[in-house]
Amino acid sequence: MGRADLVRVAGHRIRLDAMRAHPERYGRLAATAKTIDGHAYCLCRPEPLRLVIRHRLDRYFLARWPGEGPLHDPSCPFHQPDPALTGRAAYADTAIVDTPTGTTIRFDAPLTSSTAASVSGAQDELGATTSGSGRRTVGLLGLLHYLWEDARLNTWNPGKRRDWGTIAADIGDRIHDCALSGRPLHQVLHVIPPDRPGTRVANLAAFDEFVDRLRGPRDQIRRALVLGELTAVTATRYGVAYTLAHCPKRLFASAPLHERVLRSYGSAFSRAASTHAGRRVGLFLIERSPKGYATVADTAIMLTTGTGYIPCDSSHELVMADALRHADRAFLKPVRYDHVSLVLPDFVLTDTDIATVIEVWGLDSEEYLRRKAIKIAEYERSGTQLIGWCPEDPLPNLAVSTTPFSDSRKSHGP
Ligand SMILES: [Zn+2]
Known part of the structure; x- marks a missing residue:
């Protein structure tokens, strides 16, 4: 299992936050890696993923390899959503x-x-x-x-x-x-x-x-x-x-x-x-x-949200995001950018082996019901687990036994 906070630079395993906090200490190593290997590696997955080494204002720093963001572990700083x-x-x-x-x-x-x-x-x-x-x-x-x-x-x-x-x-x-x-x-x-x-x-x-x-x-x-x-x-x-x-x-x-x-x-x-x-x-x-x-x-x-600044589309989503946070869940809130009518899940759990989405069912407008039908059909087609919540009902049970991944995060000290 990989580690979402470790990188390899010129053969050395380094904590990413240490490199970000003290780039001057790792300058020589990064320069060597850039010249000899051409890149560094992220160790969030068992199979290392390439990282771009950039040089700016006398500092070296690492960035995700173009197009490889979705390959990183969801908890990795270089991860990009699907x-x-x-x-x-x-x-x-x-x-x-x-x-x-x-x-x-x-x-x-x-x-x-x-x-x-x-x-x-x-x-x-x-x-x-x-x-x-x-x-x-x-x-x-x-x-x-x-x-x-x-x-x-x-x-x-x-x-x-x-x-x-x-x-x-x-x-x-x-x-x-x-x-x-x-x-x-x-x-x-x-x-x-x-x-x-x-x-x-x-x-x-x-x-x-x-x-x-x-x-x-x-x-x-x-x-x-x-x-x-x-x-x-x-x-x-x-x-x-x-x-x-x-x-x-x-x-x-x-x-x-x-x-x-x-x-x-x-x-x-x-x-x-x-x-x-x-x-x-x-x-x-x-x-x-x-x-x-x-x-x-x-x-x-x-x-x-008030805690964590997690984007939400409605006050009901605020309630759900806070409930997920209190249940110690890892999750993603997909954002639409300028495409306000794009159909995306309300939340996606990132600590499960089976793809699991959370939907906060709300309005009963025609447009909303159309989107709801699209979502449900798509989840059934793709075998995605759906946890739905109608805000007039009590919140569903969001706590699950911790996955091997979150256990491993907690067991690793600095
Ligand atoms: Zn990574």
Whole structure:
């Protein structure tokens, strides 16, 4: 049985988290492996899997081999979900491309434009910019789901500790290899850093500097992205102000934009979501106002659990995700990206030998019943075990005897 936290670099077995925390200690080894072997190995499976060795800013680091993500163990940091379990697979091949040097994403909004037309005005409905499969560009929701999925934040393993600090670090680590419409993603995306007493002043300065970089010539609009947890929406004279966790500066949006946000992402703003301690993570496309404020041109909002920031599509899914977490289950929440009508399982258990999905049956609309019928037929065809839950019923028993895999995780010390 492999180990999901061990890699082999130039013949040496190394803990991946040690290499990530202290890349300087492993530089020589990584350089040797890159020159002699051309790659490193992940040891999460009995059969080692190749890893790309990248060199950036005098640091070496490891990345998954293009196309081999689904081969890694579900608990491995290099694992990517099966194409059948992600909205990413529904884009055209050119929308998100993994290469040995990184990932390139074609974003559907211009980051620079020479007209005064706002981005949100160009899109009639937020979230409704889905054109089914084969979409050639990635929208804001798609990009938000990409960030979450690529950092494996839509998965959960028992014993995991995850807070905004680990999320910002995980995403920050990964976006360095990523280009968005030809621009380095880390230059156009500001992930709000965790607020800690020692870094507060520097964080604020970094935010101001990021917004200030959007100052351009009079006839040009520059845009960039901010990722943060939306904690409050307050009315202002001109619309609304968005308050983000860990950030003393607010983002400002027009009333019509906020109305569209409420229509497109209603479940994230529902009272039931608050009752079940749901959080709202937002990816904001911002511009700089003449007075230097960050104004929102467009946004995508994702409802997540209060603990673990696991994406959920409804308050009932929040209840199920929390129940799975309390039952010490390892699971995946498939995310749709921009393909909001894509049929995906609500949750997939990743600690079972038999493929097992969890469905939270909800609405009884015609569209919903159609999707439910598709899902049930597909699970029967593929021999997938289905645990269904109607929210008016008590929760099903989610605890099972631990699998050999989770036993082995627990028995390995550092
Ligand atoms: Zn692996």
